[in-house]
Amino acid sequence: MSAVLADMPKTDMSKTVAPATTKAIAPSKGGRPWTFYVLATLFAFYVIALYGPMFCIYVLSFQDIRGGLVFPMKGTSLHWFVDLFTQVRTGDVKGSFDRSIKLAVIVTVITVVVSFLAGLGFRKRFRGDTVVFYMMIGSLVAPGLVLGLGTGLLFQALGLNASWYTSALGAQLSWTLPFGVLVMFAVMSRFNQVWEKAAYDLGASRWQSIRLVMIPVLAPGLVAVALFGFTLSYDEFARSLQTAGSLNTLPLEIWSMTLNVTSPSLYALGTVTTIVSFIVIGASLGSIVLIQKKRGSSTKG
Amino acid sequence: MTEFEAFADMQPSLSPAQTLPRANLAGWLYVSPLVLVLVPFFVAPILVVLAASFFATDGFGGLTPGFTLASYVEVLHSALTLKLYLATIKFTVLTWVFTLIIGFFVAYFLVFHVRNQLLAIGLFLLCTVPFWTSNIIRMISWIPLLGKEGLINQALLGLGLIRQPLEVLLFSDLAVVIAYVHQLTIFMIVPIFNSMARIDKKLIEAAIDAGASRFDIMRLIVVPMSKSGIALGTIFVVSIVMGDFFVVKVMSGGGSASVVSAFYEDVGVLQYPTAAASAVLLTLVLVAIVSLILRTVDIRQEITR
Numbered sequence: 001m002s003a004v005l006a007d008m009p010k011t012d013m014s015k016t017v018a019p020a021t022t023k024a025i026a027p028s029k030g031g032r033p034w035t036f037y038v039l040a041t042l043f044a045f046y047v048i049a050l051y052g053p054m055f056c057i058y059v060l061s062f063q064d065i066r067g068g069l070v071f072p073m074k075g076t077s078l079h080w081f082v083d084l085f086t087q088v089r090t091g092d093v094k095g096s097f098d099r100s101i102k103l104a105v106i107v108t109v110i111t112v113v114v115s116f117l118a119g120l121g122f123r124k125r126f127r128g129d130t131v132v133f134y135m136m137i138g139s140l141v142a143p144g145l146v147l148g149l150g151t152g153l154l155f156q157a158l159g160l161n162a163s164w165y166t167s168a169l170g171a172q173l174s175w176t177l178p179f180g181v182l183v184m185f186a187v188m189s190r191f192n193q194v195w196e197k198a199a200y201d202l203g204a205s206r207w208q209s210i211r212l213v214m215i216p217v218l219a220p221g222l223v224a225v226a227l228f229g230f231t232l233s234y235d236e237f238a239r240s241l242q243t244a245g246s247l248n249t250l251p252l253e254i255w256s257m258t259l260n261v262t263s264p265s266l267y268a269l270g271t272v273t274t275i276v277s278f279i280v281i282g283a284s285l286g287s288i289v290l291i292q293k294k295r296g297s298s299t300k301g
Numbered sequence: 302m303t304e305f306e307a308f309a310d311m312q313p314s315l316s317p318a319q320t321l322p323r324a325n326l327a328g329w330l331y332v333s334p335l336v337l338v339l340v341p342f343f344v345a346p347i348l349v350v351l352a353a354s355f356f357a358t359d360g361f362g363g364l365t366p367g368f369t370l371a372s373y374v375e376v377l378h379s380a381l382t383l384k385l386y387l388a389t390i391k392f393t394v395l396t397w398v399f400t401l402i403i404g405f406f407v408a409y410f411l412v413f414h415v416r417n418q419l420l421a422i423g424l425f426l427l428c429t430v431p432f433w434t435s436n437i438i439r440m441i442s443w444i445p446l447l448g449k450e451g452l453i454n455q456a457l458l459g460l461g462l463i464r465q466p467l468e469v470l471l472f473s474d475l476a477v478v479i480a481y482v483h484q485l486t487i488f489m490i491v492p493i494f495n496s497m498a499r500i501d502k503k504l505i506e507a508a509i510d511a512g513a514s515r516f517d518i519m520r521l522i523v524v525p526m527s528k529s530g531i532a533l534g535t536i537f538v539v540s541i542v543m544g545d546f547f548v549v550k551v552m553s554g555g556g557s558a559s560v561v562s563a564f565y566e567d568v569g570v571l572q573y574p575t576a577a578a579s580a581v582l583l584t585l586v587l588v589a590i591v592s593l594i595l596r597t598v599d600i601r602q603e604i605t606r
Binding site: 032033035036039040042043046047049050051052053054056057060069070071110113114115117118120121122124125126127128129132133135136137138139140141142143144145146147149150151153154157170171173174177181185186231235237238242250251254255258266269270273274277278280281 | 324325327328329330331332334335336338339341342343344345346347348349350353403406407409410411414424427428430431432433434435436437438439441442443444445446448450451452455483486495515536540543544545546547551561564565568573576577580583584587588591595601
């Protein structure tokens with residue numbers, strides 16, 4: 001989906017007919033058709049329903065020690081954030097947080113590289129490509145818990161220890177890779193192969209054309225795949241449940257908290273994880289903008 | 302590059318029968334890392350589950366290799382199985398309908414009604430941002446709203462519309478569907494938005510010039526051309542809801558169960574063969590649904606076009 005974001009500037013450049021079109025869709029001269037107001041209202045309700053509940057827990061996480069799980073809010077303090085990282089009864093939040101971040105970084109790197117290569121492979125048809133494609137779709141739609149259990153049993157049968165950086169890593173990749181490759185499909189379908197051919201005509205090797213032409217051109221799409229890999233892993237739960245071994249990842253920690261903890265600590269954790277997500281998105285979108293800018297200035301210069 | 306050029310570019314690729322051995326080798330070389338992950342972490346685990354479904358158990362987690370259909374007989378004979386599937390299908394259909402309606406019209410609004418491109422992108426981003434935070438956190442964020450002392454009950458009591466707090470809001474099937482729709486509508490919006498954004502606006506102008514009404518355009522152009530997005534979104538939503546257990550467990554307060562939540566309970570009490578048999582059954586159902594969708598829309602063709 002982030003491919004859409006990454007590709008947007010390109011899309012709107014190629015579709016310069018936009019103003020004429022909107023007029024065409026809304027034939028009543030200048031005015032908006034009634035459907036605009038109906039759909040705008042629907043959209044507004046959707047956004048409110050999307051954000052409303054989350055804002056409630058962010059606000060409630062800043063209560064003082066008397067705070068509960070529902071409104072009205074009782075005082076303001078950072079009590080529950082301190083509680084989150086100091087109390088033993090809320091579990092190993094810090095450790096699971098560290099593990100989740102590390103795991104997400106490893107998953108991201110592997111997802112980007114493997115998806116990019118698979119994207120290159122799928123551009124041309126080859127014997128058996130359909131088998132690989134359906135294997136990928138299968139991996140995407142298989143119930144996570146079932147796959148997790150299968151992986152866990154497999155490791156048991158092979159006498160291997162399940163851990164977050166072996167079995168859970170593989171289980172997460174079986175989920176992030178299909179997403180990554182699907183995004184790569186969308187990204188690559190917009191890649192003009194003329195540039196690649198031009199590189200060959202100028203005597204570039206296969207590796208040179210990938211390194212000097214494809215990767216720079218596809219960079220925003222690759223950042224999108226990275227963003228995908230990171231957040232899907234950072235948030236992955238069902239596949240990790242039976243495969244993470246004795247040490248929890250963050251979602252598993254959150255899961256056990258939802259079952260045991262009934263204090264605003266839980267909400268504080270929600271606020272903290274959201275902040276981390278925003279930092280990651282901000283950094284990724286920032287890098288996309290930087291890449292676009294650099295490209296814009298280099299084509300001008 | 303216009304869509305047309307992209308399409309023309311796709312033409313030289315050969316059909317499978319005509320591929321050269323070299324092209325085959327190169328293709329396999331590029332996808333080999335993908336295959337090297339999917340075989341041990343998708344194919345093998347599925348086969349392990351399949352094998353386990355035929356094993357016997359001592360009831361304490363020990364598995365006896367062998368071949369017995371006892372687990373399947375047990376699962377298929379159990380009245381509970383039908384109940385679980387009906388519950389799962391109910392949640393799936395309800396979630397699918399709501400996410401499809403909301404997702405379709407949100408995408409339609411963004412693509413065809415928002416005149417400023419930059420604003421459309423901004424609003425689209427606004428819809429995707431919550432996706433980046435924890436699913437579990439988003440789910441429990443409904444508790445302060447839907448709970449017995451939650452905001453909605455407080456508001457309704459304050460307005461004098463009800464005398465007793467509504468109990469049906471939280472820990473009910475309603476709460477389960479609300480949580481699913483909250484989490485999954487994005488999976489509809491994004492692919493539908495993606496396919497709608499590719500509709501050539503000139504086509505719509507031409508239709509208007511030819512005297513088509515807004516409804517005609519919707520029925521004859523927008524819906525058919527968004528088919529791949531709808532299909533992809535449907536696959537995401539259906540497979541996630543049917544494969545889920547924690548939303549059902551938490552939001553129904555234990556009152557409802559789905560196929561996978563029952564599977565989870567089975568694993569918890571070490572009933573691996575029955576759990577595996579029900580997992581195989583569910584996987585077959587999912588495969589049937591997804592291949593039915595893929596039969597109507599060739600997603601790979603649509604995405605790469």
